[in-house]
Amino acid sequence: MLTVSAICHSAGFQVTDNGGRVWPVTVVVLAIIAVWYLSAVLLNSPFQKDSYKRQKQTDVSLVTLARDTMSQERPVLPAPHQVAQEIYKTTVQKKITSKRSLIFHSWITLSTALLGFVMGTVLGIVLAVSIIHNRALDKSLMPWIIASQTIPILAIAPMIIVVLNAIGIQGMLPKALISTYLSFFPVAVGMVKGLRSPEVSHIDLMRTYNASSWQTLWKLRLPASMPYLFTSMKIAIAIAMVGAIVGELPTGAVAGLGARLLAGSYYGQTVQIWSALIMASVLAASLVGLVSLANRLVLKRMGSLP
Amino acid sequence: MSRIEKFLLLLACVTGLLSLFVYPLNTAGEGIASSPKLQVFCGLTLMIVAVGYALEETVLRYRLLAGIAICAVSLFGAWTLIAWLGIAADTSALAAESAQSGPGAGFWTASVAAWALGWLGVEQLAAVMSRNRLLQLVLRVVIPIVFGAWLLIIWELVTRGLSVPQVLLPSPSAIAERFANSTATLWVDFKQTFLKAVLIGYSMGCLSGFLVALLIDKSSFLKRGLLPVGNLVSALPIIGVAPIMVMWFGFDWHSKAAVVVIMTFFPMLVNTVAGLSAADHMQGDLMKTYAASYTQSLMKLRLPQALPFIFNALKINSTLALIGAIVAEFFGTPIVGMGFRISTEVGRMNVDMVWAEIAVAAVAGSVFYGLITLIERMCTFWHPSFR
Incomplete structure (x- = not known):
């Protein structure tokens, strides 16, 4: 349970305020695990009963049935401890360089997501800065930035990968481009709001100092936009992760968490799918946690947090 | 005039002059005289530039009209350029010996002129101050549409002008055809x-x-x-x-x-x-x-x-x-x-x-x-x- 509250804490949720959240969160998480076990038994028992019938085993006790449903090779829904064992087996007991190591695959996905996230954040900030400095861009570009996200980019992820492959661009960059496309949006929208957040009187003050628009940007607008930037970056890094995973699907299940998902679905390895899924979730949660940690540090340094 | 408007005017002026007098329209060396419509477009561009420099105060007072006129000229230019690409493809298919006559430097400078005019027009429209609710609404819809149209135009000009392989990036017209x-x-x-x-x-x-x-x-x-x-x-x-x-x-x-x-x-x-x-x-x-x-x-x-x-x-x-x-x-x-x-x-x-x-x-x-x-x-x- 410690890990859960640690994840929640690192993900930026105050654990202690509001009359204590640790206890309710613990109860909820325990309840989820209990439901998970229960549904594992329920969903896996038809297959188990079928195999009993074939082995001519009769009068199997309910306890045995429950135990057997949780130790199947390819269960419909693996029990939590099966997934935990699989994760332990593929992270600790395998060499990192091995193709069967989950850490190897996680690193590939993680590096792609981070590259895409950095490119997306830079692109978003550049767009936001040019939007607040040019009226024509503000009026013409902003609607298209919003419209760009109604295009399901993940749907064309396979095409981007295949096409870029065809002209010789391979490896991380095509996948990272998908993450970039997804993550520039929250940053651009958030930063436009943030760069416009200083009060009119402050901007007027800068004008009385005869500050150039560059100086106003650097000394007033950017510092004022920091809270907005970090809020957007939290969203951006989470979807950069999604982009990286989906970007790995069409490469033909070579490497990465997405490839693990695809390979698992081809061969019916449900335990493998679930462990990749849990790993991806842990990664995403810790990335969001890192961003909110950076947020706290920066805001503290700037004196806006007590 | 703002700095960016001055820059765009200058850009349109230079590129318009270049494609009208200096650069050939296609790689075979034909001048712009082979396409009267493009000549008209370049002439209009230079006229806009001249009016912009000479009657700056007046133009800034009638930004709405200026914006509409400039956008119209720019879209006319884009349309002629795309049409020219189609004609060029037809003629080069007919005359086998000039098969490699693609768009030349003059074509690209004309494209840049049209694009600069497009941005200039949007710049004018965006600067329109009006209390008329209906006009505001129309402008809020029209400006992004002009911008989106220009995205499609650039896409079309680049993919067909540089003959980008269909597998890499098909042109909007090819996509529309397939769609239909x-x-x-x-x-x-x-x-x-x-x-x-x-x-x-x-x-x-x-x-x-x-x-x-x-x-x-x-x-x-x-x-x-x-x-x-x-x-x-x-x-x-x-x-x-x-x-x-x-x-x-x-x-x-x-x-x-x-x-x-x-x-x-x-x-x-x-x-x-x-x-x-x-x-x-x-x-x-x-x-x-x-x-x-x-x-x-x-x-x-x-x-x-x-x-x-x-x-x-x-x-x-x-x-x-x-x-x-x-x-x-x-x-x-x-x-x-x-x-x-x-x-x-x-x-x-x-x-x-x-x-x-x-x-x-x-x-x-x-x-x-x-x-x-x-x-x-x-x-x-x-x-x-x-x-």
């Missing part, structure tokens, strides 16, 4: 993915998220426990459950709808719970002094206050739903559906068909989003952000 020729297939795919998986999954996911939020809202214990977990889950790559859902619910649309339900559930839950506690304590106390029952204060105070949050979730979910359904189809489908079509046509290198499918998805997504925004405006007209 395969509406039947596109419609079947649309029906399978959007009308079945997305709409059903979306409504089930949003409704269940909303109802669970109403239930949770009654208990502060659950609220404190579920909200952090829900927040955490919203940040997770839920799309990864797609292969599991395909295993559980089979290849047809049911599994895709299930993915959509899971993806849309948590944003709705978190937003509704947050929205239900958006009402002020003062307002809640007022309801108490009226002796309002739980239902009454829910219906008359807290649900209306939560509406902006709920609509926010509906908007986020509208894009998530489409993505979820399409990606889930990568893990197995019957031989119909937008995701299926995209992955198979990519494999067959029919990239124009893929783009046609993307166009359908983009239009469907935008219309879906637009509809929700419209309903939001009708329901939350009282909210400060709309006044």
